[in-house]
Amino acid sequence: MRTRLAGALVPLLALALTATACGGSPRATAAKPAATAADRVEPLSGTPSPELPVTVASADGRKVTVRQARRIVPLSGSLSEIVFTLGLGDRVVARDITATFRQAAKLPVVTRNHDVSAEGVLSLKPDLVLAETTTGPEEAMDQIREAGVPVLLVRPAQGLDDVGPRIAAVAGALGVPAAGEKLTRRTEGRIAAVRKGVPHERTKPRVAFLYLRGSASVYLIGGKGSGATSLLEAAGAVDAGVESGLTKDFTAITAEALVKAAPDAILVMTGGLESVGGIDGLVKIPGVAQTPAGMDRRVVSVEDGVLLGYGPRTDRVLKSVVGQLYGADAG
Numbered sequence: 001m002r003t004r005l006a007g008a009l010v011p012l013l014a015l016a017l018t019a020t021a022c023g024g025s026p027r028a029t030a031a032k033p034a035a036t037a038a039d040r041v042e043p044l045s046g047t048p049s050p051e052l053p054v055t056v057a058s059a060d061g062r063k064v065t066v067r068q069a070r071r072i073v074p075l076s077g078s079l080s081e082i083v084f085t086l087g088l089g090d091r092v093v094a095r096d097i098t099a100t101f102r103q104a105a106k107l108p109v110v111t112r113n114h115d116v117s118a119e120g121v122l123s124l125k126p127d128l129v130l131a132e133t134t135t136g137p138e139e140a141m142d143q144i145r146e147a148g149v150p151v152l153l154v155r156p157a158q159g160l161d162d163v164g165p166r167i168a169a170v171a172g173a174l175g176v177p178a179a180g181e182k183l184t185r186r187t188e189g190r191i192a193a194v195r196k197g198v199p200h201e202r203t204k205p206r207v208a209f210l211y212l213r214g215s216a217s218v219y220l221i222g223g224k225g226s227g228a229t230s231l232l233e234a235a236g237a238v239d240a241g242v243e244s245g246l247t248k249d250f251t252a253i254t255a256e257a258l259v260k261a262a263p264d265a266i267l268v269m270t271g272g273l274e275s276v277g278g279i280d281g282l283v284k285i286p287g288v289a290q291t292p293a294g295m296d297r298r299v300v301s302v303e304d305g306v307l308l309g310y311g312p313r314t315d316r317v318l319k320s321v322v323g324q325l326y327g328a329d330a331g
Contacts, residue, residue: 040102041313043087044183050088050175059133059153059169066150068127069174075116075131078157078309080104082170083130085312086179093124098305101313118143130170132156157310159230163187166310183312190315191234198236199326206240207232207300207325208263208293211250212272212282219276219285221257225249227308228267235321237265255287263293265325269304300324 053067072091074080077098083089084103095107097114110120118140121129129144129151145151152173154166164184171180209222209232222228222239223246229239240261241251251257266282276282279297288294302320306313 041081041084041089043085043089044179044186047087048176048179052175054172054175056152056169056173058151059155062153064150064152064173066128066152066173066175071124071126071128072174073110073121073124073126073129074099075111075121075129075135076309077101077305078166078311079130079132079154079170081306081309081311081313082167082183083174085183086167086171086174086176088174088176093126094121098309100303100305116140116144122147122149128152128173130154130173156227157308158225158227160191160234160310160314161230163191163310163312163314167312187312187314191318194315194318194322195234198234198322201236205237205264205325206243206262206292207235207237207265207267208240208258208261208291209267210253210272210282212268212276212285214272214275214277214281219253220250221246221253221261223248223251227310230310231308231318231321232267234318235325237325240264253285253287255290258287258291261291263291264296265298265300266291266293267300267302267307267321269307270301271304273299273301 050069052069053065055063055065058064069088070091071093072083072088073094074083074092075096077096077100080092080095080099081101083092089103092104092107094110095104096111097109108124110117115137116135121144126149129149131141131151131153132155133153134156135141141151154169157166167184167187168177168180171177171183209226209228211220211222212218221241223241226241226249229242232239240263244257244261273282276285279299282299283289283294283297293299300321302317306317
């Protein structure tokens, strides 16, 4: 599992829940899936024309010169989303397994278990590779560079404040900075609009972010640095893991940790929830059934590849979280 889960959280709405008001903390009941952020990206109107070559700063301290951007390989779902939304998706020749939106679905996958295949990447003759500082293994990335392919690294997303800088980094490398500015304004404006509709509760719901992979017996609770805090706070909630004192990004789930976190709701990735057998399986994880969230079966589920990507679809992710937390009370 990569150190940072956000954006390619190992790096994320088949299941959704709606909530109804009940005192100061609404409860959720199972509902049919809603149309979600996982479906499509919405490109800007008009196709920008890249002005190349450009030399840009990579997050690893290197200077990267991009002479062409006709065959692009983004190695995270979030970076793929940015390229497509800028209007340059027809130049993308491969994808990471977390690029799950419809426009990218038919592209060849060049990662396995989130590890990059250098041979797979190089076989597609890319002229630019976009990756995150957590993308690996390092040997594969070095092999791509040694083949003469420019590799731009972008810092992983930690929260809402990273949306604009990540878009700017990608747009700059592609020679379309004006389109990047336009996309940033659009994305940040939409996020602000969703935030205006968040109900103001006297008692903010406590939400614990759980990372689950039942097939690998991986059960983790998010703490400081998990990437979920910013999203939960924007949704008018409290990150229960952080509030309970978890200073690591992820900690193995224990009954004691869950009781201390005392979440009113649990945030999970759809694939993770499915891997433990849905809500019925989730409440069998030690400690879950004893939390207010477990007793109410109050779960918020968002598709894996987009939940913590903090890209151009962040407004839709936030809207989904808000809708599932508050149901009809959400604006």
